[in-house]
Amino acid sequence: MNAQAEMHHPANTEGISPGVGTVQARDVSHTFEASGIGPTIALSKTSLEVRPGEFVAMVGPSGCGKTTLLNAFAGLVIPSDGEVLVNGSPVAGISLDVGYMFARDGLMPWRTALDNVAFGLEVRGMAKGERDDTAAGYLQLVGLGDFLHHRRQELSQGMRQRVALARTLATSPRIILMDEPFAALDAQTKLEVQDEFLKIWEQHKRTVVFVTHDIVEAITMADRIIVFSRRPGRIVGEFINHLPRPRSASALRHDQTFEQLRHDISSCLTAHSTVQKT
Ligand SMILES: Nc1ncnc2c1ncn2[C@@H]1O[C@H](COP(=O)(O)OP(=O)(O)OP(=O)(O)O)[C@@H](O)[C@H]1O
Ligand SMILES: [Mg+2]
Structure with a gap:
């Protein structure tokens, strides 16, 4: 399945100022200029638009720039090229309207x-x-x-x-950025916390951008799953998740749509993960 062909319809944002709750990247590239080791191109020409109240998951090989992109949304990294907008305005430093959760509890x-x-x-x-x-x-x-x-x-x-x-x-926060927030948990606790978070999210419908290496987690949680290529990361796949809500992490495992999506995302990821031999 190539879900890239699917159209996205804007959410009903009547009565809310334009852009509130949105997260956008326009042609964002980022190169780290670390002293001594030369430049690292982390991210290449990435464009993404997350609608208010949408739950988007990002998956991709290690080092493809997922954290870099989240950091750009959070105002912690200024991209070398392109533009990031949060709540409809260009990101200028850390915003109190954005929550950020990491794998380490901090x-x-x-x-x-x-x-x-x-x-x-x-x-x-x-x-x-x-x-x-x-x-x-x-x-x-x-x-x-x-x-x-x-x-x-x-x-x-x-x-x-x-x-x-x-x-x-x-x-x-109107916007929640999450970088592998449940990666440190054992399988059972992970299911429990995923369900708790889903329940809370389904009540409040905040915009969520969620990075994970766990495809099953991505499908359990997200409305849309974005697949990145190996570094320099660019978007190589986009999958709309039509599984009905409310969802339960443990109940979904036997669903046929779930299994098909898992297969499609996994194939896309594998095709764009391996280092090309020249
Ligand atoms: N502060 C930094 N200085 C120099 N290079 C960096 C810095 N932060 C990240 N990088 C490099 O940028 C690339 C992307 O890193 P990033 O942390 O965004 O990847 P990631 O997709 O989040 O990976 P993972 O899945 O392993 O967390 C990597 O090659 C990394 O070495
Ligand atoms: Mg990371």
Whole structure:
């Protein structure tokens, strides 16, 4: 199946300012000029448009520039060429309207789970009582209502990632960037956290750009899956995922559409992953 032929219809954004919730890359290329080792072309002429409330997953070989592109959306990398726009405006530094979650939990070990989740709200000037209530609510949502006062070392890896997820959600970012957020989890915990996140996302429908090496995860979560070639990364495939929602990570595994999509994405990825022999 070549899903690239499918048309994308703009979401109904009536009443919302134009561009709010969108993430766009226009002809973005990026070369790292690291001293001593010469330039590395990470990304080549990549164009992508993510609609408000859309869940897009990006898959591709290691080193093809996925993190670089997320960093460009987050304002952490200024692309050497092309343009990135978030909420309809060119990215100029880090935006408070964008949440970013990594594979590493990045929790502050001296802070409790509650204080980690409340941190972003504190930075935004929310009063203590209100931010603690909000943070506790999000921790409950990810199943950690009994662990508000535990510190990082007192939490399992799965729990730490759940705290990181609650921290990302707590500031209600309109756009959520996720870089292999569940990669460090064991298979069972991964299924549980995927389901929790899906449930939350289905209620709030934030724009999500999600990087993963796990095709099954991409199909479970996303509306659209983008496949990148080996470095320098460029988009070589785009697959629309018509699986109905709400979805459940564990229930989907036996679905025929799911299996077909997994096969198609996997073939596309393999065809563009291997190093060409000249
Ligand atoms: N700060 C940097 N300085 C120099 N080169 C870099 C830097 N960050 C990334 N690169 C290079 O850019 C290329 C793309 O890196 P990037 O982290 O975006 O890949 P990725 O697709 O996220 O890979 P992975 O799946 O392994 O996380 C790699 O070749 C990497 O070596
Ligand atoms: Mg990466």
